[in-house]
Amino acid sequence: MSTSEPLSVVLAGGGTAGHVNPLLSVADELRSREPQAKFLVLGTESGLEADLVPERGYELRAIPRVPLPRRPSTDLLRLPGRLTGAVRAAEAAIDEIGARVVVGFGGYVSTPAYLAARRRGVPVVIHEQNARPGLANRLGARWAAAVGATFPGTSLPGAVTVGLPLRAEIAALVAEREADPAAARTRAAGELGLDPHLPTVLVTGGSSGALNVNRAVAGAAGELLAAGLQVVHLTGRGKDEDVRTTVGALAQTHDxxxxxxxxxxxxxxxxxxxxxxxxxxxxAGTVCELAALGLPAVYVPLPIGNGEQRLNATGVVEAGGGVVVDDADLTPAWVAAQVPSLVGDQDRLAAMAAAAGSVGVRDAAARMADMVTAAAGAAS
Incomplete structure (x- = not known):
């Protein structure tokens, strides 16, 4: 790669945090290496990227969403027209900054980005976050210069396992915990109004919440509190009322x-x-962040979709860093029987933490950035 010509990159990915966060991590890594580099991010006007990308200091180009129908439907008939417009918008972005490489993270906007790059003769680098690849990345991988995968065994041509690029705040926490885990815990507990000395269980179903996870854990709140545990329960937006009611009913007998x-x-x-x-x-984001941090977990895969969430957890669970429970099997009785005993067994918990950390990848953003600069250099 010519040292006189700054790196210019179009990055494509949006709609969900699973696409946007790795994109921003790789962009940040590239920008830290080459502050003069030029970036354009392709996304949608309605996804998380509409806020997150400009907040991080990158320019967003909104292009039409192009869902790829998985089965024959009227959407399939509309596909050519939608795709043509989106590909032209992606080509315009490539031309605008003279992009030397297009980096895609899957999702609706990646398909037109990959097709536009092919038409412009620009190399494509792909990152696939899930163990089971999505349609866009399965298409783009056919001619990609390089493919990075989060998990081993991802079925994409030429895929190299690199891990999941971590969000900046998670990468910083990894470093903080490595330096002084007790201090990191005390600081965080203080900011959240928690007691840093109590064994603590974090419950989350993601930003949208998980109704059955909420019901199962809240239904076992009495047993969790009786065991002396501290619980941080993130219910998801608009899903807190039932949990508060269930826990509040215990106020006469529990703290x-x-x-x-x-x-x-x-x-x-x-x-x-x-x-x-x-x-x-x-x-994928949850599994990889917990492994990078060395945090033991009870994983409850989403019971719908194509089964990728169970696959995502396979490696860390097989290593001993977590356990998997089917959504249907996660009941208040299961939580009451298993969680207090697990948290109370410090030896087992420590072994799980070490196992999770042993499979955690902490430098995935750097690995992906190496792929991007190599592809750009080869095209120069």
Whole structure:
């Protein structure tokens, strides 16, 4: 790669945090290496990227969403027209900054970005976050210069396992915990109004929440409190009322002040810093962040979709860093029987933490940035 010509990159990915956060992590890594680099991010006007990308200092180009129908439907008939317009918009973005590489993270906007790059003769680098690849990345991988995968065994041509690029605040927490985990915990607990000395369980179903996870854990609140645990329960937006009612009914017999209910926490890294055990869905981001932090977890895969959440958790669970429970099997009785005994067994919890950390990847953003600069250099 010519040292006189700054790197210019179009990045494509949007709609969900699973696409946007890795994109921003890789962009940040590239920008830290080459402050003069030029970036354009392709996304939608309605996804998380509409806020997150400009907040991080990158320019967003909104292009039409192009869902790829999985089965014959009227959407299939509309596909050519939608795709043509989106590809032209992506080509315009490539031309605008003279992009030397297009980096895609899957999702609706990646398909037109990959097709536009192919038409312009610009190399494509792909990152696939899930163990089971999505349609866009399965298409783009056919001619990609490089493919990075979060998990081993991802079925994409030429895929190299690089891990999941971590959000900046999670990467900072990894470093903080490595330097002084007790201090990290105390600081985070103080900011959240928690007791840093109590064994703490974090419960989350993601930003939208998980109704059955909420019911199962709240239904076992009495047993969790009786065991001396502190609980941080993130219910998801608009899903906190039932949990508050269930926990509040215990106030006559239990110290419910140790059961902290919130709809959402923007500073999620603080809850992770204070936690001893996490009960969560097994989206790729969750699994990889917990492994990088060395946090034991009870994973409850989303019971719909194509089964990728169960696959996402396979590696860390096989290593001993977590347990998987089917959504249908996660009941108040299961939580009451399993969670207090697990948190109370410090030896087992420590072994799980070490196992999770042993499979955690902490430098995925750097690995992806290496792929991007190599592809751009080869095209020069």
């Amino acid at each position: 419910t002040s140790r059961y902290h209910v919130r709809e959402y926490l923007s500073q999620m890294h603080l809850a992770l810093a204070a936690a001893d055990l996490v009960v969560a869905r097994s989206g």
